[in-house]
Amino acid sequence: MDLDRIEHLLAKYWECETSLEEEDELKEFFTHQPVPGHLKSVASLFQYYEAEGEKDELGAEFDELILDELENKKSGKGKVIKWVNDALKVAAVLLILATAGYFMQKEYQDKKENLEPYVTGTFEDPEKAFEETKKALMLISKNMNVGKKQVEKVGVLHEAQKKVKETETL
Amino acid sequence: MSLEIFKNKVLPVKNKLYRFALGFIKNEDEAKDIVQEVFIKIWDKKEDLLAIENIEAWCMRVTRNLSLDKLKSKHKKYTDSLNEEFDKSDDKNQTPYRSTEISDTMSMINLFIESLPDKQRQIIKLRDIEGYSYKEISEMVGVDMNQVKVNLFRARKAIKENLLNINAYGLR
Structure with a gap:
């Protein structure tokens, strides 16, 4: 290729008047031909463009990654797995809630059954009613005894006061 | 569009998309993620793609949009991106690989x-x-x-x- 044409194209290139084809011509020339001294740095520029454009940064590994992913999508495998995963998550949460609810309900029921006779004041079984009444009366008598002891003390005090008064009158 | 066409026509554009994304994002891993996202997007729209005359230019546009989106969300945590920016400017031009x-x-x-x-x-x-x-x-x-x-x-x-x-x- 004659140098005049290259110089001419280069001048057009700097003015942004070259077409893509002409720019390719320049790239081709500067990457494959021996270049005269005064054009060496311009040659580096076009070699740089060429080298940057040829770089394979992502490589074949990336292709495999993408194709794998698309293959998964195509067969719908990925989608189904995702759907099942989501469903399982929902099911797990529901299971936990249901179990917790069951136990809470049970506990509440137990408590209610134990307390009910005391709250309403009725026992179905006469034996049990008797027992409970006895228990209640025992409780009352126990407390009465405690009270009586205190009253006895007061009684002693009263006696003493009486005696003091008697000795005073003597 | 079949997988075959995708492999031969769309996938070879990957490096151009990657360099384009890198121009916005300045982080190699994130740029790679963007290209991956672009390809998945393209595959999802493979039926519409037959009507597009210049698939390559369209891919570049999608890459630009995703990069800008990513930049926008990145700007919110600007302390992080500031650090990364410093790292980048250093190793980009001075790795032995590049200079040799x-x-x-x-x-x-x-x-x-x-x-x-x-x-x-x-x-x-x-x-x-x-x-x-x-x-x-x-x-x-x-x-x-x-x-x-x-x-x-x-x-x-x-x-x-x-x-x-x-x-x-x-x-x-």
């Missing part, structure tokens, strides 16, 4: 292009590295054709001056 792979002049050119204003850098890369037409670029970047030309002109002019400087200092 390309010549001194080429690495200077790389540095210089990276330092151009965002729009100029984006447009000159889309034109001179990826080889897109003005019309395609205007669609990808979201500015009108005139703006594309103006920015490209400025970027090339700056590069030309930079190359003259390199020559003046005897680096060949």
Whole structure:
């Protein structure tokens, strides 16, 4: 290729008047031909463009990654797995809630059954009613005894006061 | 669109999408994630895709939109992104891999292009590295054709001056 044409194209290139084809011509020339001294740095520029454009940064590994992913999508495998995963998550949460609810309900029921006779004041079984009444009366008598002891003390005090008064009158 | 067509027509664009996303995001892992997301999006819309005449340009647009979305959400946690930004600017130009792979002049050119204003850098890369037409670029970047030309002109002019400087200092 004659140098005049290259110089001419280069001048057009700097003015942004070259077409893509002409720019390719320049790239081709500067990457494959021996270049005269005064054009060496311009040659580096076009070699740089060429080298940057040829770089394979992502490589074949990336292709495999993408194709794998698309293959998964195509067969719908990925989608189904995702759907099942989501469903399982929902099911797990529901299971936990249901179990917790069951136990809470049970506990509440137990408590209610134990307390009910005391709250309403009725026992179905006469034996049990008797027992409970006895228990209640025992409780009352126990407390009465405690009270009586205190009253006895007061009684002693009263006696003493009486005696003091008697000795005073003597 | 079958998987075969996808493999032959869409997947080879990956590096262009990756570089485009990297221009916005400046983080290699995140740019990779974006490209992956773009491809999955394309696959989901594979029926509509038959009607699109320029799939490559459309992919670039999707990449741009996703990158901008990501940037927006990233700006909210700006302390993080600030740190990452510092890391990036350091290792981008100084990894031994890069410096041995390309010549001194080429690495200077790389540095210089990276330092151009965002729009100029984006447009000159889309034109001179990826080889897109003005019309395609205007669609990808979201500015009108005139703006594309103006920015490209400025970027090339700056590069030309930079190359003259390199020559003046005897680096060949």
